[in-house]
Amino acid sequence: MIRFIRCASLVLTISLFCTERAAAQSAYIQGGIVMDARRFSGQPDDRVFDANVSSMMIGGAGFVTALISAGLELDAGRESEVAQTTAVTIAGRPEVVTTTYSSRRRSVSALFGIHSSAAHAVRAGVYAGLAFTAFHQRIATAAPPIVLSAPPPPTEFAHLAATPIVGVDVAVSISRHLALVGAVRAQSLSFGSELSGFSVRPGAAARVMF
Amino acid sequence: MRALTILIIAVALLSGDRAGAQSVRNAGKYGAMFSWWYESLPPQTHDTPTIEWDARTPAWWNGVVRQAIYAHLGWIAAASWGQNTAADPAMLDPLLRAIDANGGGLKIALFDDTTSEVLRKNMERHGTWTLSLRFDLADLDGRGEGGLRYFYEEQWKRYFATVPDRYRLKINDRPVVFMWHGGFEWYANPSAFHSLIEALRAATRRDFGVDPFVIPEESWFRLDPSLRPDALYDWFDPPRTTWTSTNFGGVTVGHVIPGFNCTTCDPPSAVVGRQNGELLRAGLDVVAPRADLVLLEGLVNVDENAEFVETLTWGRTYLDIVRSFATLVP
Numbered sequence A: 001m002i003r004f005i006r007c008a009s010l011v012l013t014i015s016l017f018c019t020e021r022a023a024a025q026s027a028y029i030q031g032g033i034v035m036d037a038r039r040f041s042g043q044p045d046d047r048v049f050d051a052n053v054s055s056m057m058i059g060g061a062g063f064v065t066a067l068i069s070a071g072l073e074l075d076a077g078r079e080s081e082v083a084q085t086t087a088v089t090i091a092g093r094p095e096v097v098t099t100t101y102s103s104r105r106r107s108v109s110a111l112f113g114i115h116s117s118a119a120h121a122v123r124a125g126v127y128a129g130l131a132f133t134a135f136h137q138r139i140a141t142a143a144p145p146i147v148l149s150a151p152p153p154p155t156e157f158a159h160l161a162a163t164p165i166v167g168v169d170v171a172v173s174i175s176r177h178l179a180l181v182g183a184v185r186a187q188s189l190s191f192g193s194e195l196s197g198f199s200v201r202p203g204a205a206a207r208v209m210f
Numbered sequence B: 001m002r003a004l005t006i007l008i009i010a011v012a013l014l015s016g017d018r019a020g021a022q023s024v025r026n027a028g029k030y031g032a033m034f035s036w037w038y039e040s041l042p043p044q045t046h047d048t049p050t051i052e053w054d055a056r057t058p059a060w061w062n063g064v065v066r067q068a069i070y071a072h073l074g075w076i077a078a079a080s081w082g083q084n085t086a087a088d089p090a091m092l093d094p095l096l097r098a099i100d101a102n103g104g105g106l107k108i109a110l111f112d113d114t115t116s117e118v119l120r121k122n123m124e125r126h127g128t129w130t131l132s133l134r135f136d137l138a139d140l141d142g143r144g145e146g147g148l149r150y151f152y153e154e155q156w157k158r159y160f161a162t163v164p165d166r167y168r169l170k171i172n173d174r175p176v177v178f179m180w181h182g183g184f185e186w187y188a189n190p191s192a193f194h195s196l197i198e199a200l201r202a203a204t205r206r207d208f209g210v211d212p213f214v215i216p217e218e219s220w221f222r223l224d225p226s227l228r229p230d231a232l233y234d235w236f237d238p239p240r241t242t243w244t245s246t247n248f249g250g251v252t253v254g255h256v257i258p259g260f261n262c263t264t265c266d267p268p269s270a271v272v273g274r275q276n277g278e279l280l281r282a283g284l285d286v287v288a289p290r291a292d293l294v295l296l297e298g299l300v301n302v303d304e305n306a307e308f309v310e311t312l313t314w315g316r317t318y319l320d321i322v323r324s325f326a327t328l329v330p
Helices: A002-017 B003-013 B058-070 B093-101 B115-126 B148-162 B190-208 B218-223 B274-288 B315-327
Strands: A027-040 A052-063 A068-077 A080-090 A092-114 A121-142 A154-172 A176-190 A194-210 B029-033 B075-080 B106-112 B174-178 B213-216 B243-248 B251-256 B293-295
Touching: A027 A068, A027 A092, A027 A176, A052 A080, A052 A092, A052 A194, A080 B274, A092 A154, A092 A176, A092 B274, A121 A176, A154 A194, A176 B213, A194 B075, B029 B315, B058 B093, B058 B315, B106 B148, B115 B148, B115 B218, B148 B190, B190 B218, B213 B218, B218 B293, B243 B274, B251 B274, B274 B315
Parallel strands: B029 B075, B029 B293, B075 B106, B106 B174, B174 B213, B251 B293
Antiparallel strands: A027 A052, A027 A194, A052 A068, A068 A092, A080 A092, A092 A121, A121 A154, A154 A176, A176 A194, B243 B251
């Protein structure tokens, strides 16, 4: 997958430097905040990796034609944490085992976009591409000594996956080089054969256009 | 813009997957004990499975495998008793067919139920199915009260000859073999166990070209400190322990039961209540995160009321608990 990222980055970097100079815009960079609404399949009690967490997003794209862009976006969500308890009777005494599930998603997305005309102050874009996602999980168990004589250190897992991503945004120009952007990105999340779901990320950003 | 690209690539590279540092399995880490000697539901069984309990029918094998897959088990450990028993590993062909009929993904490990070697030796040599005459582990040639052949020709060889490579659970490309309890009361010269294991490895390499990944019960390591197993596990001991976690050789094996009630056993055992699934859930909470393998007792153990298949009593509660952990704590 890293080789794929390198190839994609190379293609996109070339595209950024080979933009159409005749167009009103040749490239842009943007940054903002999104809300990462993450949902995985499973029973309601099992949705310990679901989250609604804020995330920072930065990105940029170059226009390969007047209406078509190619770019990259990086967004790094904050860590979410869910604790579950299990009450069990051991040697006649009620005890509680608490397991804390923490997770964090980060994605680098290669996106191709189709935009409305740059001649208007409001410019819409639709995007599709591939998101390279790193999903980190940390699982920690705590319990009284009768249950867990030596609590182990938290267990960490890291999954990498490449999945489709789509998006839309609307950029409202407030000056020749600056626009405010409302955006939504949606991507599937699939890690191995067991854990799958999706992430929807509405957000707002500031865009600097060149 | 070039700087942004470099930054993004750097972040991606730093997000490396740690799985490469772990032992490599060819299946999910959750597995369960499996037995197949049933012609009907034993009288001591408290909870009635939804599958008609007759292992002579393909429907039983298919039903069990379907439930194993539903629970996201990666493998099952075939509790084998060897030749001329109702748990001869040479009788596992219906399991292979059921696995094929249900996606082909479920793997099998050999579970050598080591008291069976004692029983078979005594049946052959003394005409009695008893554990009271000990098995001499130093007698690999079988001139006295031992013999490699009880372990190899009558057990391991029959498993490897029956279960082809693609069905076998493997760690680091080596097929997994569990071995049950050791004990002074059943074995003479237990400190020779390591020689037995080396002989079993050599015979398996010679006949099948594979080097087994041997995971004995931890009691063997106490009986024979010269033993060099690939990993160890610790069998449950009701009511003292109902879950265990054993790290050896960089591999952690967890062992968890959903409950246990064997008052008709000889001798009768302590009862471990299921607590509506909370016992299994607590055990998995404790051992699953650190485990490389989780051996669950048992998918179909209706003999000792330790099963977690679907029943009329609890439905799929236990399958759902295992499925949940297999999804969230892979």
